[in-house]
Amino acid sequence: xQQGEEDxxxxxxxxxxxxxxxxxxxxxxxxxxxxxxxxxxxxxHLILIRSNxxxxxxxxxxxxxxxxxxxxxxxxxxxxxxxxASYFCATDGGMNTGFQKLVFGTGTRLxxxx
Amino acid sequence: EPEVTQTPSHQVTQMGQEVILRCVPISNHLYxxxxxxxxxxxxxxxxxxYNNEISEKSEIFDDQFSVERPDGSNFTLKIRSTxxxxxxxxxxxxxxxxxxxxxxxxxxxxxxxxxx
Numbered sequence: 001x002q003q004g005e006e007d008x009x010x011x012x013x014x015x016x017x018x019x020x021x022x023x024x025x026x027x028x029x030x031x032x033x034x035x036x037x038x039x040x041x042x043x044x045h046l047i048l049i050r051s052n053x054x055x056x057x058x059x060x061x062x063x064x065x066x067x068x069x070x071x072x073x074x075x076x077x078x079x080x081x082x083x084x085a086s087y088f089c090a091t092d093g094g095m096n097t098g099f100q101k102l103v104f105g106t107g108t109r110l111x112x113x114x
Numbered sequence: 115e116p117e118v119t120q121t122p123s124h125q126v127t128q129m130g131q132e133v134i135l136r137c138v139p140i141s142n143h144l145y146x147x148x149x150x151x152x153x154x155x156x157x158x159x160x161x162x163x164y165n166n167e168i169s170e171k172s173e174i175f176d177d178q179f180s181v182e183r184p185d186g187s188n189f190t191l192k193i194r195s196t197x198x199x200x201x202x203x204x205x206x207x208x209x210x211x212x213x214x215x216x217x218x219x220x221x222x223x224x225x226x227x228x229x230x
Binding site: 030035044105 | 118147149156157158159162169170172205207212213214215216218219220221222223224
């Protein structure tokens with residue numbers, strides 16, 4: 001089964017700095033999504049990138065996708081303390097699963113200090 | 115903005131007891147899901163539900179688990195005879211369309227299930 005792995009597992013930065021998180025996956029996908037999870041809360045959808053896209057922007061977020069390397073990165077620019085959360089990549093499960101479900105990575109815990 | 119709501123937020127149950135976790139998906143969504151997250155681990159898919167039937171389930175979703183959409187708004191997950199290893203955060207999610215068609219899923223805040 002497909003696994004997503006995020007890197008780094010934890011990231012600690014100062015407000016105003018940029019944060020970059022990476023995700024790798026193993027099978028072919030139709031799309032990849034990034035979610036944020038605040039402590040004790042549900043997952044919030046941030047951005048989705050299709051397999052035929054290489055880069056996508058949404059506000060302070062930039063996502064890249066390299067299907068040849070089966071990897072994606074999420075860049076948060078000009079970070080704020082409110083960005084402190086865990087960030088997960090999720091893929092559509094790949095062909096063998098019928099693309100029905102989200103398969104989540106292990107997550108990156110981001111801490112942004114004021 | 116419409117939200118997925120889950121109740122209760124925390125459920126404490128004795129091992130062997132039945133538990134029902136409840137969810138109200140977003141009203142115009144057609145696809146419904148349950149996931150779980152054991153403390154410190156990945157979010158894991160349990161089951162997807164569309165058109166009043168299960169469309170996919172994981173190996174975790176064994177005969178002890180069942181889902182139901184008893185009316186037009188609720189979506190429930192039942193665990194018939196809970197085990198200690200069922201202790202986890204359970205998330206309900208809904209979506210307008212299939213994941214493969216680039217539709218995001220919207221998650222509730224979860225039910226923390228603690229089995230004693």
